Amino acid sequence: MPSPVARDKGRKRLPLEGIRILDFTVVWAGPYATQLLAEWGAEIIRVESTKFFPSTTRGMIARTTKQMVEASGLGGGFPDRDPGARPWNRGALFNAHGRNKLSMTVDLTQPDGQEVLEELVRISDGLIENNAVATMDRVGVSWERLSKVNPGLVMVRMPAFGLSGPYKSYRTFGSHMESVVGHYSVFGYPGEDPSSSGTSLAADPAAGVGGALAFAAGLRQRRRTGKGLQIELSTAENFSTHLGEYVMDYTMNGRLHEYVGDRDSVAAPQGVYRCAGDDRWIAVTVGTEEEWSSFCEVMGRPDLPGDQRFATVEDRHANHDLLDEAITAWTRDRDPVETMNVLQAAGVRAGAVMNEQDAFADPQLADRAYWEELSHPEAGMHLHPGVVWRAERTPNRLERAAPRLGEDNEYVYRELLGFSDNRYARFEELGHIGMDYDESIP
Amino acid sequence: MSIPLPLSGVRVLDLTWYTAGPFATRLLADYGADVVKIERPVVGDPARDIPPFYGNEPGVERSGLFLYLNTNKRSVTLDLKVPAGREVLKVLAAKADVVVENFNPRVLPALGLDYETLSALNPKLVMTSISNFGQTGPYRDWKGTDITFYGMGGAMINTGHPEREPLNLAGHVPSFHIGSVAAAATSIALVGAETSGEGDHIDVSAFEAWMGAIDRRMAFLMSHQYTGDVSSRAWPASALGSGVFGCLDGYFMITAGAAMFPRLAQMVGAGDLLAQPEWATVPERSKPERIDEFAVTLIPWLLERTKAEIRDACQEYGVLGGPVNTFEDVLGDRHLNERGFFPEIDHPTTGMIKYPGYSFRLHTEEGLPPRYRAPLLGEHTMEVLRDELGISEPEIADVGGAEVSR
Numbered sequence: 001m002p003s004p005v006a007r008d009k010g011r012k013r014l015p016l017e018g019i020r021i022l023d024f025t026v027v028w029a030g031p032y033a034t035q036l037l038a039e040w041g042a043e044i045i046r047v048e049s050t051k052f053f054p055s056t057t058r059g060m061i062a063r064t065t066k067q068m069v070e071a072s073g074l075g076g077g078f079p080d081r082d083p084g085a086r087p088w089n090r091g092a093l094f095n096a097h098g099r100n101k102l103s104m105t106v107d108l109t110q111p112d113g114q115e116v117l118e119e120l121v122r123i124s125d126g127l128i129e130n131n132a133v134a135t136m137d138r139v140g141v142s143w144e145r146l147s148k149v150n151p152g153l154v155m156v157r158m159p160a161f162g163l164s165g166p167y168k169s170y171r172t173f174g175s176h177m178e179s180v181v182g183h184y185s186v187f188g189y190p191g192e193d194p195s196s197s198g199t200s201l202a203a204d205p206a207a208g209v210g211g212a213l214a215f216a217a218g219l220r221q222r223r224r225t226g227k228g229l230q231i232e233l234s235t236a237e238n239f240s241t242h243l244g245e246y247v248m249d250y251t252m253n254g255r256l257h258e259y260v261g262d263r264d265s266v267a268a269p270q271g272v273y274r275c276a277g278d279d280r281w282i283a284v285t286v287g288t289e290e291e292w293s294s295f296c297e298v299m300g301r302p303d304l305p306g307d308q309r310f311a312t313v314e315d316r317h318a319n320h321d322l323l324d325e326a327i328t329a330w331t332r333d334r335d336p337v338e339t340m341n342v343l344q345a346a347g348v349r350a351g352a353v354m355n356e357q358d359a360f361a362d363p364q365l366a367d368r369a370y371w372e373e374l375s376h377p378e379a380g381m382h383l384h385p386g387v388v389w390r391a392e393r394t395p396n397r398l399e400r401a402a403p404r405l406g407e408d409n410e411y412v413y414r415e416l417l418g419f420s421d422n423r424y425a426r427f428e429e430l431g432h433i434g435m436d437y438d439e440s441i442p
Numbered sequence: 443m444s445i446p447l448p449l450s451g452v453r454v455l456d457l458t459w460y461t462a463g464p465f466a467t468r469l470l471a472d473y474g475a476d477v478v479k480i481e482r483p484v485v486g487d488p489a490r491d492i493p494p495f496y497g498n499e500p501g502v503e504r505s506g507l508f509l510y511l512n513t514n515k516r517s518v519t520l521d522l523k524v525p526a527g528r529e530v531l532k533v534l535a536a537k538a539d540v541v542v543e544n545f546n547p548r549v550l551p552a553l554g555l556d557y558e559t560l561s562a563l564n565p566k567l568v569m570t571s572i573s574n575f576g577q578t579g580p581y582r583d584w585k586g587t588d589i590t591f592y593g594m595g596g597a598m599i600n601t602g603h604p605e606r607e608p609l610n611l612a613g614h615v616p617s618f619h620i621g622s623v624a625a626a627a628t629s630i631a632l633v634g635a636e637t638s639g640e641g642d643h644i645d646v647s648a649f650e651a652w653m654g655a656i657d658r659r660m661a662f663l664m665s666h667q668y669t670g671d672v673s674s675r676a677w678p679a680s681a682l683g684s685g686v687f688g689c690l691d692g693y694f695m696i697t698a699g700a701a702m703f704p705r706l707a708q709m710v711g712a713g714d715l716l717a718q719p720e721w722a723t724v725p726e727r728s729k730p731e732r733i734d735e736f737a738v739t740l741i742p743w744l745l746e747r748t749k750a751e752i753r754d755a756c757q758e759y760g761v762l763g764g765p766v767n768t769f770e771d772v773l774g775d776r777h778l779n780e781r782g783f784f785p786e787i788d789h790p791t792t793g794m795i796k797y798p799g800y801s802f803r804l805h806t807e808e809g810l811p812p813r814y815r816a817p818l819l820g821e822h823t824m825e826v827l828r829d830e831l832g833i834s835e836p837e838i839a840d841v842g843g844a845e846v847s848r
Binding site: 013014015016028029031032035036037040055060061068071072076077078079080081090092093095096097143156161162164165166167169170171172173175176177179180181182183184185186187188189193194195196197198199200201202204205206208209210211212213214216217218219220221223224225229230231232233234237238240241242243244245246247248249250251252253255256257261262264265266267270271272273274279281282283285287340344347348349350351352353354355356357359360363364365367368370379382383384385386387388389390391392393394442 | 446473497498506507509510576578579585593594595597599600603606607609624625631645651654658662666668669671673675679687701724756761764770771772773777783795796798801802803
């Protein structure tokens with residue numbers, strides 16, 4: 001039995017083919033790390049359980065009903081607004097990042113589940129997780145233990161605040177980590193307090209990418225030294241590295257910043273301007289004097305470049321509110337995508353603030369064959385966001401839609417672990433192996 | 443120098459500037475790669491002119507953004523506009539394992555330094571090209587900035603207040619993300635090249651890096667496929683017990699919602715609510731009127747407590763939340779300091795100051811070595827071109843490598 005996500009023979013080998021990783025990740029940050037590794041050929045085995053439902057991973061709750069979806073007024077992210085018989089297999093939250101991964105189930109709270117954990121670790125190259133530290137302690141996932149089972153293991157742990165220190169056991173989402181490392185003190189509307197800023201979730205993709213980099217680095221370290229290693233990525237610290245200039249301004253100059261909204265510290269004007277229609281906007285940055293002239297010409301305002309109030313970039317900063325009014329007077333009756341095209345043709349940095357319809361209709365993404373159609377046995381045939389980066393000499397497409405819970409139990413238990421029919425049947429009876437959550441789970 | 447690091451022995455020729463590209467090569471340098479940064483003679487990387495500046499005075503060695511992005515690298519000045527400069531670059535590329543560049547996609551082919559040419563000299567070469575929209579397609583030559591990357595590719599339509607314009611992420615956060623994608627792409631390609639002996643040309647599009655980011659965007663794109671729904675700026679305060687709230691010494695962010703509500707109710711001493719039918723089940727707690735009903739209990743409780751006290755209570759009760767910290771709070775944070783997250787680095791302009799630390803840590807015997815400050819413009823030109831490549835000093839002067847300050 002070949003791997004359910006095996007690549008076609010004759011296709012050029014992907015860089016991580018032959019690397020097997022046990023995936024204990026939840027929510028977004030960890031699953032994004034394993035998504036990126038899966039895209040480049042790693043065999044990612046999600047280790048899940050029919051006895052435990054990690055909220056915000058395969059949905060918010062396991063058994064979302066059609067009534068709950070209707071009451072929310074939104075589709076809830078389910079195909080045709082219907083959670084179906086197994087909502088955990090049909091949610092957009094999980095199916096967005098689950099592609100190319102395998103799913104197996106085992107109950108790690110049972111002693112024979114713990115035996116399976118060791119058997120899995122023995123045949124794997126890596127393990128990635130992003131749980132609360134106590135959660136991993138409870139199921140026996142630790143470097144001290146697993147490195148004895150497999151000294152070549154590359155283990156990447158991505159807890160919120162790291163494996164040590166006073167906040168070690170603090171539970172958070174990415175937005176709270178951003179808040180702790182300072183992002184919400186600089187992300188906001190001028191003159192408003194942080195309760196108006198809404199939500200940034202940029203720490204999650206940042207940690208996911210950092211985790212993929214950490215794993216690749218660990219793999220190379222293992223090649224060089226012949227030994228595995230544990231790598232620790234605190235998702236809070238990792239996001240702090242994306243705020244470097246604010247840390248430096250404080251340590252160099254003692255300066256704290258106020259909210260600048262959509263403005264830039266150097267270029268002016270910069271902003272997000274209202275366009276025709278409901279919730280339609282365009283982002284514009286004028287970077288140089290040449291761009292300023294072009295922008296005014298396209299707007300039909302040849303008077304502006306000669307206006308003393310807007311003569312230099314300092315003047316434009318000083319009179320930014322006035323400029324914003326002039327720009328909005330032009331954009332408010334225009335289509336954002338069309339305006340983006342007109343401005344870019346004139347050499348002005350402009351981008352429509354794209355909603356989902358804009359994204360799926362975008363000609364650049366179409367030209368690069370970005371969207372990929374995949375068929376999911378319980379969710380149907382849909383377009384998916386494509387591979388995150390390209391390799392010119394290694395064409396790469398998505399292989400399979402997100403795995404249903406326990407979809408690959410046969411492959412993992414029989415093919416990889418060599419389970420006999422008897423042992424497989426016993427594991428089914430004990431509830432390790434299954435495709436439905438235990439009835440006790442709401 | 444002999445501490446084994448993941449990328450020890452990897453030589454990176456760095457043709458990047460501004461933020462995204464230099465962050466990619468900084469990450470490679472952090473984990474052991476020897477990064478040779480090529481800068482334009484006299485002016486150098488334009489990031490040297492981007493604030494914040496030490497003492498608020500501009501200067502080629504004074505930008506905090508540049509100092510932060512270029513630790514552990516060597517700087518060589520080289521003029522790619524003269525043919526001899528391009529020949530030197532080919533010699534460097536022939537000896538490199540990795541080239542990272544973020545020119546407009548037309549530039550390197552026009553200079554005769556495209557991947558075809560360089561890989562013919564060095565078949566194992568991994569070259570990573572970072573661009574606004576990718577190396578192909580109708581937008582190939584379009585311009586971009588942080589706000590257009592996040593606006594077009596990212597979840598900006600979902601970011602900010604529902605009754606206001608969409609809000610950009612702060613500073614250069616959009617570019618940092620693109621840089622870290624390029625570093626991951628490069629490292630994975632390098633592992634592949636070392637397995638197969640064949641290099642590759644990696645195409646990182648800023649637009650696609652954000653379109654495929656899990657910052658809500660992927661889930662909402664998938665959801666649109668499933669339902670046709672078009673998303674907007676959801677309001678965090680529209681979920682039970684969730685949002686950013688005032689407290690005794692600032693603001694505190696909490697995320698509860700109907701499902702996780704019981705822990706929050708216990709935390710604020712309102713656990714007895716859970717016995718009442720209106721608060722006992724998820725569907726009951728999901729009713730919109732519950733938000734204001736509970737705020738009457740939640741808000742006074744928060745206003746009587748400090749960020750630190752609320753944080754400790756959240757930890758005790760398993761409530762998801764975090765203080766809204768300023769950078770003063772961040773630098774003084776007891777957890778980050780106890781973990782030694784902010785190393786001090788010496789530099790001729792600034793003296794010893796604290797920097798953000800490593801993105802991730804190695805649990806090896808040796809760990810990671812201290813980082814070395816960003817290079818002065820052209821600091822390593824002679825070391826690399828004369829001492830390592832054997833190029834004569836007059837020839838180095840001809841390709842812009844003479845030590846000229848502006």
